[in-house]
Amino acid sequence: MASVAVYPGSFDPVTNGHVDIIERSAKVFNKVIVAVLHNRNKDPLFSVEERVAMLQDSIKDIPNVEIDAFNGLLIDYVRHKNAKTIVRGLRAVSDFEYEMQAASINRKLDPDVETFFMMTNNQYSYLSSSIVKEVAKYEANVDGLVPSFVAQSLYEKYSPFSSS
Template identity: 65%
Template sequence: MASIAVCPGSFDPVTYGHLDIIRRGANVFEQVYVCVLNNSSKQPLFTVEERCELLREVTKDIPNVTVETSQGLLIDYAKKKRAKAIIRGLRAVSDFEYEMQGTSVNRVLDESIETFFMMTNNQYSFLSSSIVKEVAKYNGPVSEFVPPEVEQALMQKFKG
């Protein structure tokens, strides 16, 4: 049986930190579904479709990664994909507290799906999509934080 994992997130926008986790997850699992979710507590800059397209573009060189979106519960999406694991990236201890809550709920809903926490590469430990958007909004350089395709998309969003 293939080892399948889901790597969920809002990815608004995708950063090098996200890509670090996706690439490393793809090295561990035979198939990784990157699931773009709409976080109702956040006001997105990019539509779900735009985020999916950007992710597809920047992961096209990773053959075992598929980018999709889902509207319902993450655990239901994982079951539908026959995933045995959910990959969550952590930057700091503060991320762990938030992620632990979601993991606990998922364990109640389906204890057969495990959550794997991966620490992001140290060079990205400070990086968040919110920081990237803030820098880009004021025409700051973001090339150290995001792939060129994402940088271009950010420039287009804040043009004007």
């Protein structure tokens, strides 16, 4: 039986920590769908289309990874994709409480879907999209935190000459 997993997130922007989780998940599952959430509770820097494009460029060499976008409940999306696993990355203990609640409600909504937690690589344990945006906003170097084309996109968004 082929195993399909969904790795959801806002990915605003994708970081090297996200890429690490994607690469490692692709070694565990036959297919990984990286699903960009359009979260109405957040005001993203990048559009869903930009985030999808950045992710596609980030994982172009991993054949068993697909990039998609969705609205609504994650569990409905997972069912729609015939997946049985949700992948979530954990950076620190502080992530665990939120992720445990999300996994519990998803399990309540569909007992056949499991949540697979992956600890982030230690070199990315401090890294989040929010921190990357904050650093880039003040024109500090984000090399090594995000793929190079994502860094360029961040600098363009925050440039005083940008039309965004």
